[in-house]
Amino acid sequence: MGFASKSPWVIHYDASSCNGCDIEVLAALCPGFDVERFGIINTGNPKHADIFLVTGSVNDRNISVVKQIYDQMVEPKVVVACGTCACSGGIFHDCYNVLGGVDKAIPVDVYAPGCAVRPEAIIDGVVQALGILEEKSKALKESKRRA
Amino acid sequence: MGKKSVIPFGPQHPVLPEPLHLDLVVEDEVVIEATPQIGFVHRGLERLVQTRDYNQFIYVAERICGICAFGHSMGYAETIERLMGVEIPKRAEYLRVIWHELSRVHSHILWLGLAADAFGHEALFMHCWRLRERVLDLFEKTTGGRVIFSVVKVGGVQRDIDASMLNQFVSVLEGIMGEYQQICRAFLEDSSVRNRTSGVGVISTERALDLSMVGPFARASNVPYDVRSLGNGAYGDLSDFQPIVSSNCDCYARMEVRAAEVIQSIAIIKELAAKIPAGDIAVPVKGAPAVDSEACNVVEQPRGECYYYAKGNGTKYLDRMRMRTPTSQNLAGMAVALNGCDIADVNMIVLTIDPCISCTER
Ligand code: SF4
Numbered sequence: 001m002g003f004a005s006k007s008p009w010v011i012h013y014d015a016s017s018c019n020g021c022d023i024e025v026l027a028a029l030c031p032g033f034d035v036e037r038f039g040i041i042n043t044g045n046p047k048h049a050d051i052f053l054v055t056g057s058v059n060d061r062n063i064s065v066v067k068q069i070y071d072q073m074v075e076p077k078v079v080v081a082c083g084t085c086a087c088s089g090g091i092f093h094d095c096y097n098v099l100g101g102v103d104k105a106i107p108v109d110v111y112a113p114g115c116a117v118r119p120e121a122i123i124d125g126v127v128q129a130l131g132i133l134e135e136k137s138k139a140l141k142e143s144k145r146r147a
Numbered sequence: 148m149g150k151k152s153v154i155p156f157g158p159q160h161p162v163l164p165e166p167l168h169l170d171l172v173v174e175d176e177v178v179i180e181a182t183p184q185i186g187f188v189h190r191g192l193e194r195l196v197q198t199r200d201y202n203q204f205i206y207v208a209e210r211i212c213g214i215c216a217f218g219h220s221m222g223y224a225e226t227i228e229r230l231m232g233v234e235i236p237k238r239a240e241y242l243r244v245i246w247h248e249l250s251r252v253h254s255h256i257l258w259l260g261l262a263a264d265a266f267g268h269e270a271l272f273m274h275c276w277r278l279r280e281r282v283l284d285l286f287e288k289t290t291g292g293r294v295i296f297s298v299v300k301v302g303g304v305q306r307d308i309d310a311s312m313l314n315q316f317v318s319v320l321e322g323i324m325g326e327y328q329q330i331c332r333a334f335l336e337d338s339s340v341r342n343r344t345s346g347v348g349v350i351s352t353e354r355a356l357d358l359s360m361v362g363p364f365a366r367a368s369n370v371p372y373d374v375r376s377l378g379n380g381a382y383g384d385l386s387d388f389q390p391i392v393s394s395n396c397d398c399y400a401r402m403e404v405r406a407a408e409v410i411q412s413i414a415i416i417k418e419l420a421a422k423i424p425a426g427d428i429a430v431p432v433k434g435a436p437a438v439d440s441e442a443c444n445v446v447e448q449p450r451g452e453c454y455y456y457a458k459g460n461g462t463k464y465l466d467r468m469r470m471r472t473p474t475s476q477n478l479a480g481m482a483v484a485l486n487g488c489d490i491a492d493v494n495m496i497v498l499t500i501d502p503c504i505s506c507t508e509r
């Protein structure tokens with residue numbers, strides 16, 4: 001395992017979620033589920049983060065914010081869409097101000113479904129994300145060596 | 148005198164769980180003007196009443212906000228019941244209020260945690276959220292969901308809580324009381340917390356009334372307004388209800404009010420659990436709201452008064468559904484409280500109104 005996948009830092013952004021998924025993301029980080037014991041820390045700074053947890057669907061106003069946060073994160077990075085809204089737009093898919101899931105804005109690696117997403121599903125998503133992070137960092141090293 | 152500059156705050160910010168953007172005009176570290184900008188979570192839910200019938204809309208109403216989820220589904224259902232003249236069974240009213248007060252307990256403990264995080268006390272944040280999990284367990288046992296419950300329907304509730312479960316409610320809530328009071332002592336008696344919050348973001352009672360502030364934010368400025376004292380539904384059967392107020396008018400007072408409201412809610416749950424009548428939990432609702440029928444309703448959400456309006460048009464689809472949420476009332480108060488504050492206190496003041504942006508923008 002690489003260094004990042006031993007203790008990945010996450011950043012969370014609420015695109016246009018109803019808060020249900022947000023508080024579950026926070027609950028996963030807090031005692032009760034306590035992913036912090038695995039070294040997973042919530043950071044506010046995109047430049048420190050390895051995993052991007054997005055909740056809620058994107059709209060015209062926040063799509064640029066989601067893209068900006070993603071662009072500011074350094075490679076390798078993984079995106080986990082938390083909740084049905086983030087996966088596909090969910091029950092709000094036909095609202096006039098909803099463009100759809102987060103994959104309309106940025107590439108998504110893991111989809112964690114649920115309305116609201118359960119903390120267990122988030123943890124499961126993050127564990128899958130770790131594998132992807134590992135692969136991405138290997139590929140990155142490989143391409144650097146070749147260059 | 149320094150030069151004026153503008154500091155953008157949000158929408159993505161470590162203390163903000165939700166996207167709110169503020170343009171802070173600062174001069175020498177002092178905020179002289181704060182302009183909130185919203186729109187990041189607008190989805191357009193009110194419009195959905197045109198494509199979902201009044202029974203289906205309840206799941207949309209619940210998802211207006213994941214923290215006050217129960218309150219919204221209850222407020223919406225009550226509005227529709229008034230619109231169609233449906234009388235729901237007493238037991239359903241009691242069950243709704245019990246769950247609603249339990250949501251207030253979870254919401255206020257959640258907020259206390261976020262406030263602790265805002266003044267940099269991470270251990271206290273974790274302790275609050277640990278306690279909150281115990282409350283969520285009760286929800287999960289009785290409704291199956293942790294934050295979105297889907298338990299209210301037009302005409303009553305979907306599930307009953309049996310007597311042994313009600314006893315468990317009471318015993319779990321009594322069980323967390325000791326720990327909760329310890330946490331409250333840290334909030335209310337610790338000198339560093341006091342220094343951080345006393346005298347910060349003061350709004351006088353007159354100003355609070357001018358700005359039509361609602362909820363704990365207003366009650367902390369000594370405005371004794373609480374929708375629960377109107378006695379709607381099972382609230383009317385309470386032996387006594389007094390809104391909790393404080394006259395300090397600052398961030399400390401807002402903490403004090405919310406901390407005391409948790410204890411008040413627990414007392415309400417205990418009283419209603421002892422008094423709950425037996426009987427049905429729902430009545431069947433058939434037909435459609437009449438043409439041009441109108442109904443409105445107010446509910447005391449954890450964040451304050453929330454107003455609902457519905458208009459029927461003779462079909463199963465409503466003509467109009469409108470809500471006015473507590474945070475949209477309180478944003479003006481927040482902008483006033485921010486004027487003249489230290490830049491370091493901005494996050495504290497923003498949090499003490501307990502902003503719920505996804506309610507506000509829907
Ligand atoms: S998936 Fe459900 S709980 Fe999560 S943000 Fe969307 S509506 Fe809310």
